[in-house]
Amino acid sequence: MSTVACRERGPSPVATQVPPPSLVPTATAGNSATGTPAIKPELVAPPKPDEDALPEAPGLAPERRAIQVVAGVERVVDADLARSRGLTLVDLSDDFAPFLFQDGKASDGAPLPNRYRAVFVGLASDHTDGDGEPLPPGARNYLELYGVPPALSVMRRRFLEDAARTCESTIDKSKLLAVESIETWGSSTEKKESAKHHFRGLRLEAAQKKADAATLEELAQKDPRYAKDVKDHRRTESQRAAFAEVERRLLCEGLLDASKHKEGFYDGAMRSAALDFQQKNAVFAQADLTRGTLEAMARPLLQNDFQALRRVLAERAAQAGRILEDGSAIEAMPLPKRGKLRKLPTYKNVAGEDVPVPDLVDQATDAVMVRLGLASPEDALAFFRRHADSDFRSLHVAVRFPPLPDYYGPHMDLVAEIDRGDIWYDFPFNAKGERLAQPREHFPSFTLFVKWRGEKVPLVHWRTTIGGWRSEVASDGEEYYRYKDSDVGPRVWRHVVAAPVWLPPVSAPLAAMVKTKYVAGAFPHVVNYDETGPGYLSAYGLVAGIHEQMRRRGETLSYYDNGIRTHGSFDYLSLRGRFSHGCHRLYNNLAVRMFSFVLRHRRSKVLGPMALGFRRTFYYDGEVYDMRLPTRGFYFQLDPPLPVETLKGNIQGKLQQPITGYVPKPGVKYGGQLPKAGGGPDSKAGGG
Amino acid sequence: MRPVAFLVLLGMACSRPSAPESTPAPAAPTPSASPRNPAALVPPATPAAEVPDESAKGADEDLRSEEREANPYSESVTLKLSIAPPVKALVTWGAKTVARVAPGNMDADIQRPRGSGPLDLEIKADGFLPYHTRLYADRNDKVSVRLCRNEDAPGLFGYKRSVEKDGKDGSEKKK
Numbered sequence: 001m002s003t004v005a006c007r008e009r010g011p012s013p014v015a016t017q018v019p020p021p022s023l024v025p026t027a028t029a030g031n032s033a034t035g036t037p038a039i040k041p042e043l044v045a046p047p048k049p050d051e052d053a054l055p056e057a058p059g060l061a062p063e064r065r066a067i068q069v070v071a072g073v074e075r076v077v078d079a080d081l082a083r084s085r086g087l088t089l090v091d092l093s094d095d096f097a098p099f100l101f102q103d104g105k106a107s108d109g110a111p112l113p114n115r116y117r118a119v120f121v122g123l124a125s126d127h128t129d130g131d132g133e134p135l136p137p138g139a140r141n142y143l144e145l146y147g148v149p150p151a152l153s154v155m156r157r158r159f160l161e162d163a164a165r166t167c168e169s170t171i172d173k174s175k176l177l178a179v180e181s182i183e184t185w186g187s188s189t190e191k192k193e194s195a196k197h198h199f200r201g202l203r204l205e206a207a208q209k210k211a212d213a214a215t216l217e218e219l220a221q222k223d224p225r226y227a228k229d230v231k232d233h234r235r236t237e238s239q240r241a242a243f244a245e246v247e248r249r250l251l252c253e254g255l256l257d258a259s260k261h262k263e264g265f266y267d268g269a270m271r272s273a274a275l276d277f278q279q280k281n282a283v284f285a286q287a288d289l290t291r292g293t294l295e296a297m298a299r300p301l302l303q304n305d306f307q308a309l310r311r312v313l314a315e316r317a318a319q320a321g322r323i324l325e326d327g328s329a330i331e332a333m334p335l336p337k338r339g340k341l342r343k344l345p346t347y348k349n350v351a352g353e354d355v356p357v358p359d360l361v362d363q364a365t366d367a368v369m370v371r372l373g374l375a376s377p378e379d380a381l382a383f384f385r386r387h388a389d390s391d392f393r394s395l396h397v398a399v400r401f402p403p404l405p406d407y408y409g410p411h412m413d414l415v416a417e418i419d420r421g422d423i424w425y426d427f428p429f430n431a432k433g434e435r436l437a438q439p440r441e442h443f444p445s446f447t448l449f450v451k452w453r454g455e456k457v458p459l460v461h462w463r464t465t466i467g468g469w470r471s472e473v474a475s476d477g478e479e480y481y482r483y484k485d486s487d488v489g490p491r492v493w494r495h496v497v498a499a500p501v502w503l504p505p506v507s508a509p510l511a512a513m514v515k516t517k518y519v520a521g522a523f524p525h526v527v528n529y530d531e532t533g534p535g536y537l538s539a540y541g542l543v544a545g546i547h548e549q550m551r552r553r554g555e556t557l558s559y560y561d562n563g564i565r566t567h568g569s570f571d572y573l574s575l576r577g578r579f580s581h582g583c584h585r586l587y588n589n590l591a592v593r594m595f596s597f598v599l600r601h602r603r604s605k606v607l608g609p610m611a612l613g614f615r616r617t618f619y620y621d622g623e624v625y626d627m628r629l630p631t632r633g634f635y636f637q638l639d640p641p642l643p644v645e646t647l648k649g650n651i652q653g654k655l656q657q658p659i660t661g662y663v664p665k666p667g668v669k670y671g672g673q674l675p676k677a678g679g680g681p682d683s684k685a686g687g688g
Numbered sequence: 689m690r691p692v693a694f695l696v697l698l699g700m701a702c703s704r705p706s707a708p709e710s711t712p713a714p715a716a717p718t719p720s721a722s723p724r725n726p727a728a729l730v731p732p733a734t735p736a737a738e739v740p741d742e743s744a745k746g747a748d749e750d751l752r753s754e755e756r757e758a759n760p761y762s763e764s765v766t767l768k769l770s771i772a773p774p775v776k777a778l779v780t781w782g783a784k785t786v787a788r789v790a791p792g793n794m795d796a797d798i799q800r801p802r803g804s805g806p807l808d809l810e811i812k813a814d815g816f817l818p819y820h821t822r823l824y825a826d827r828n829d830k831v832s833v834r835l836c837r838n839e840d841a842p843g844l845f846g847y848k849r850s851v852e853k854d855g856k857d858g859s860e861k862k863k
Contacts, residue, residue, distance in 0.1 A: 616845070
């Protein structure tokens with residue numbers, strides 16, 4: 001058993017990347033009579049004549065009911081008839097969980113319970129926390145960026161609550177959009193910065209008076225020595241004005257608790273509210289008040305809800321249609337010459353024609369939106385007004401999905417490829433401890449291909465991570481740098497693990513293994529299982545594919561696990577250019593979608609929950625803690641295994657091979673001999 | 689024996705886990721070519737990760753299915769806690785008292801709704817360090833724990849690190 005995972009600590013180079021297509025809000029422009037930007041204005045009505053409209057079927061048992069909106073009116077139709085007509089039933093119920101989390105059956109018919117399913121459903125519907133325990137009254141899970149999209153009843157509540165708010169008109173959007181971002185600090189620095197701004201204002205005021213200038217700008221013109229100060233002062237003023245609107249917006253949306261917040265300060269309450277806002281609206285910024293955050297705050301509440309609803313329906317559509325293509329495959333195509341458009345990825349259809357790889361997820365989501373009559377936020381509000389919470393116990397919609405490309409089948413010839421991109425093996429610090437520039441233009445990527453008619457057709461192409469220089473606690477208890485490499489060459493995924501468990505190495509800091517948690521009316525110290533999982537915060541995310549090397553000795557075939565996985569990750573910002581400990585991270589929702597797709601289009605069997613029986617008893621701060629992890633996760637076995645090729649990438653710098661051992665941290669005095677670094681899978685990839 | 693392995697074994701000396709549970713052994717060391725002086729770094733003779741180490745475990749070595757339950761969809765589950773040595777002890781779950789055990793009956797049986805979340809328990813007994821363990825309510829579960837006397841703290845895994853970090857003996861603080 002490997003005890004490694006691909007976790008990350010410490011500073012790393014940062015680069016920019018656009019979020020994955022599935023998380024990009026789809027509204028871009030437009031203007032309806034209500035001032036609400038339109039989303040996909042072409043999604044108004046099904047094509048006429050509406051051949052997929054089924055007759056009304058009143059009086060059916062709940063399990064046979066589906067809905068359709070026909071000519072603007074919702075009706076109940078027969079789900080069996082829908083299936084027989086080739087329509088897809090998209091599950092809108094709160095009981096939905098992705099395929100990976102469904103229960104299985106053993107070969108003898110015995111049930112194999114997938115225990116994380118209940119937790120996933122509880123999290124999505126705001127009923128439970130990550131342990132499966134009830135949420136305190138009024139608490140909400142905002143876990144979409146962690147791979148758990150909200151259930152439809154949660155979306156219903158958002159729409160109804162937001163439609164009832166009357167505070168939206170008090171927010172000055174022009175002030176929000178007048179700045180590129182708002183600088184924020186910790187509390188002590190914030191006070192200093194605030195004082196600095198105040199005294200600069202006084203200084204400028206005095207100078208303005210002395211220079212007999214009507215404005216600060218005139219002062220800057222008259223005496224250029226003040227130009228920078230005036231510019232800084234104005235910028236800070238604009239940011240303070242925008243900050244006040246952010247406060248108003250967060251209060252309006254019910255995310256900021258005024259009783260815990262001190263006006264004008266970016267305190268814990270406001271930071272937490274900003275993070276909730278970002279998680280709720282799929283804004284990639286961990287509580288930083290970025291331009292994306294401000295733009296989302298400048299949008300009407302219902303508009304944001306509508307975008308969230310589309311993202312939720314995209315996940316439901318992808319699972320119902322067993323599809324994966326999301327338009328990202330174009331990124332796998334070579335960059336075009338200047339002035340040329342990038343070539344679309346194509347495949348050969350049965351007629352031998354080159355046909356573009358479609359964006360099936362987007363098309364299927366459109367189809368769902370159309371069939372539910374959802375062309376605007378107002379349509380969505382009407383939809384949720386006519387459905388009670390109880391409707392979402394078993395609601396389905398019957399939809400005609402786009403035709404599947406010819407390469408689809410029950411056992412597709414899939415192959416995964418990981419390109420490590422630009423690699424620097426050189427130690428990233430000089431002897432003085434200064435960080436050396438190691439720029440990367442080409443970042444690591446993950447591509448899933450299908451082999452079809454002699455070609456490798458890319459289905460998706462996403463950013464991923466590789467290992468790099470990381471801090472590690474050695475056996476002498478000291479911290480060193482170590483290069484955590486990602487294996488190169490042919491490997492396979494034989495096992496896919498839903499809700500995998502990560503085992504912390506013995507060198508893991510003990511403080512991180514204990515936390516305070518609300519438990520049955522008290523806040524005791526408990527073992528921290530967040531990073532071990534199973535759970536969305538696990539170092540392996542919600543799902544992992546284990547990289548194994550097939551080794552043949554004579555007639556014997558064996559598999560070696562060197563600790564590398566392709567796995568989901570809650571640390572979505574790490575996908576923007578940081579390093580892992582050797583594993584290949586994906587956004588949790590995309591990892592769930594991709595491995596669900598793989599399992600449904602490859603021969604596989606359900607192994608079910610695998611025993612682990614891990615136990616570690618440790619002392620911390622005068623108490624004894626007993627970490628127990630009975631399960632490894634819910635296992636699936638691909639048969640045959642799916643090939644995964646990790647490309648070497650483009651080695652930059654002087655070193656052409658990684659350094660295998662520890663390297664002392666510049667400026668740190670060490671006592672004894674340099675310890676030897678472990679060589680097994682536990683320590684090589686080193687985690688996550 | 690490597691220091692970390694030694695500490696783990698010392699730690700396990702106070703708690704005797706129930707039969708199938710085990711602590712994984714730390715990875716075996718391999719030779720490394722790490723220079724002291726970062727300015728004099730040279731590449732190693734062989735790439736680090738392109739060829740898995742021979743010490744890498746066979747992937748199926750530890751893979752075994754969980755023991756099947758008679759009814760994995762039953763409404764409730766039974767959680768069993770066994771405590772040693774035989775002393776008077778209080779078992780709490782947050783603010784709730786789950787059991788009081790005493791010599792003669794050191795076991796506690798707890799019925800919980802299936803899937804209702806794990807029970808993070810704390811066991812307190814005079815002369816012993818507070819002990820935290822977890823029982824899982826998504827299946828029938830059982831755990832045996834051996835409490836550690838206050839004076840045994842220095843033999844526990846993590847003691848050295850905890851004391852070095854705090855500069856004091858945490859067990860003293862708790863007395």
